[in-house]
Amino acid sequence: MDQQALLPQARLGEFVAFLAARQKLIGPVALGYNQYKFAEVTSLEELSLDYLPTILPPKKYFLPYHERLLSYDLSDGQGMEPVVEVEDITLFGLHTCDLAGIQCLNMVFSDHPRDLHYLTRKHHMTLIGLECTDYCDHYANCAMLRTHLPKGGYDLFMTEMNDHYYVDVNTYTGEVLVREADLFERVTPLALKELRSLRDAKKKIFQNELPIRYQDMPKLFDDTCDSEVWTQVGDKCLACGNCTNVCPTCYCFDMADEPELGLTRGHRVRIWDSCQHETFAEVAGGENFRGQRSERQRHRFNRKFHFPLERYKRVFCTGCGRCSRSCMAGIDLKETLNALIDERS
Amino acid sequence: MKTMALHHCSYQVARAKVETVRALTDLEKLFRLVLPDGEALNHDPGQFVQVSLFGVGEAPISICSSPTQLDSFELCVRRAGRFTTALHQLNPGAEIGIRGPFGVGFPVIPLEGNDVMLIAGGLGLAPLRSLIHYIIDNRRDFGKVDILLGCRDPQSMLFCDELEVWRKRLDINFSCSVDRGAPDWEGNVGLITALIPGVHLEPLKTVAVVCGPPVMYRFVIQELLKKGIAERHIYLSLERHMKCGLGKCGHCQIENLYCCRDGPVFNYADIKNIKGAI
Structure with a gap:
């Protein structure tokens, strides 16, 4: 089996049907008004493969908004059993920015102490990527973060060409899919040439969107810790938490107990939380360590461009643009970074 | 979505029995706790545990007894909110859940x-x-x-x-x-x-x-x-609200440090320039 294969465009529908018959298939679906979401599909017709980043990133399958961690039974004192909600899922049509987001989450949850809820679910996922050949819209800044090109993190990765999809087979799971689907052809020299010219064309389209280099980001945030920009961003911010909910690499959470109606049994659950919420860093007694919206916004940006570099050696922004797209107050990530860069120079 | 049993996870709690409860002031009570089979908690001074009461929730509480006390450990709890109020209602013989010990203790x-x-x-x-x-x-x-x-x-x-x-x-x-x-x-x-x-x-x-x-x-x-x-x-x-104790949930984060993982005890020279630490 080669590490690459070609899928004739005419047979994409059959491939989607094959995947859907195998296990639950999730892909981008249009909601109207230029909004998209990841949802279950069974056929190609339901998919919108030419899509803007979905409202919620694929993290909702890796780290669900609400998930059971433990089941307890008070008739046995503090007796409990760890549980995990898991399902075999194929995620289809993931853009490179979202694959990068999943890679970030993988790092965090496989870091010690490992999160076995996340890791169990991760092993039940099949990931099939789809290359962007042009910008989705002006909010994206993927070239700056170098997430506009595939860098692993998938089982199969598809690039649309004239008559075919060029498919990179990255894992044994991917190899099995290609073999069993029986729809793929061998890669031809012509196809390889076509892929190269497509990637060359991408180089011209995708250029660093901001006047700063990747490796200089931490320094920018060191220098602008007390910047006026944070006050201005804080003045606009509504502390709603949209930006962190839609972020593919935000993973802050809260825990709570949910008793069943009988009150003896119940579940301890994990729910998404947001560092933008007012009480996020509050302690018993009322002291709040990030009481100001400006402090919380600065924290959010630092958690993307500054802090993760030390521990995970990469920026935790994928350039997908979701935070800017969904901000009700119009806080724009690129604008904010530009303002910081301007102020420093 | 299937719910499956998980063999082990970082959120599971160990049972501990309340041996004695002593009121220290109007607001604070001292709980002496024993692990099953009298096992030692094996903590460092200054570390904390997550105390759990199913149906109410969990809260981080610092351990106030020394590891040299092997047969039990003690927690001093101020009644400040919903969880600590529920804890204050417990009598000797009651069971609570414990996760930990967590964090870096005193040097x-x-x-x-x-x-x-x-x-x-x-x-x-x-x-x-x-x-x-x-x-x-x-x-x-x-x-x-x-x-x-x-x-x-x-x-x-x-x-x-x-x-x-x-x-x-x-x-x-x-x-x-x-x-x-x-x-x-x-x-x-x-x-x-x-x-x-x-x-x-x-x-x-x-x-x-x-x-x-x-x-x-x-x-x-x-x-x-x-x-x-x-x-x-x-x-x-340093005091922060550690919710998971595992360096993940973000609540106790001070810039790039997690109070639950890198602290709660810090050297002053390491944190004096960190915004919002002190």
Whole structure:
């Protein structure tokens, strides 16, 4: 089996049907008004493969908004059993920015102490990527973060060409899919040439969107810790938490107990939380360590461009643009970074 | 979506039995807890556990007993919210859940052979008590030991019986001060910072450990630096709301540090330039 294969465009529908018959298939679906979401599909017709980043990133399958961690039974004192909600899922049509987001989450949850809820679910996922050949819209800044090109993190990765999809087979799971689907052809020299010219064309389209280099980001945030920009961003911010909910690499959470109606049994659950919420860093007694919206916004940006570099050696922004797209107050990530860069120079 | 049993996870709790409950003040109770088969918690002084009551939730509580006490451990809990109110209603024999111990505790090894200055403010005495008991139980390994305690008023003073013992011991210099006196109070009145200048110490061989409410740190540190104690020789225990204890949930994060994983005890030199730490 080669590490690459070609899928004739005419047979994409059959491939989607094959995947859907195998296990639950999730892909981008249009909601109207230029909004998209990841949802279950069974056929190609339901998919919108030419899509803007979905409202919620694929993290909702890796780290669900609400998930059971433990089941307890008070008739046995503090007796409990760890549980995990898991399902075999194929995620289809993931853009490179979202694959990068999943890679970030993988790092965090496989870091010690490992999160076995996340890791169990991760092993039940099949990931099939789809290359962007042009910008989705002006909010994206993927070239700056170098997430506009595939860098692993998938089982199969598809690039649309004239008559075919060029498919990179990255894992044994991917190899099995290609073999069993029986729809793929061998890669031809012509196809390889076509892929190269497509990637060359991408180089011209995708250029660093901001006047700063990747490796200089931490320094920018060191220098602008007390910047006026944070006050201005804080003045606009509504502390709603949209930006962190839609972020593919935000993973802050809260825990709570949910008793069943009988009150003896119940579940301890994990729910998404947001560092933008007012009480996020509050302690018993009322002291709040990030009481100001400006402090919380600065924290959010630092958690993307500054802090993760030390521990995970990469920026935790994928350039997908979701935070800017969904901000009700119009806080724009690129604008904010530009303002910081301007102020420093 | 299927729900499957998971063999093991970081969120599972161990059972602990409440052995005794003692009211220390109107607001604080001391719980002595025993693990199954009398197993030791095996913690470092200054670490914390996540205490769980299913149906109510979980809260991080610092361990206030020394690891030298092997058969049980103690938690001093102030009634401050929903969870701690539920905890206060427990009687001996009740069961609670425990996760941990978590975090980096007090620097026991760097303290050995040095003079030790322990400074507690209010409820900060609870975590520091784990270190005080550890030092008392290994007293020969340490130099001169000073304990300074500051409280709001005499009524809110914790562990009064133990304070009397410390006051009487010749191998401990204990002094305390209250912000507001009471008619029968014969001790010092004033902020804890006023006690520091009077302590005789050799700055080069003194290590200070401070534990108290956030507002206290800045003023106490100023006084310690005035005494000539090096920044490297000052340790602080910081208060944050650790929800997961695993360095993930984000609630206790101070810039790039997680209080639950990198702390709660920090060296002052490491955090003095970190915004929002102190």
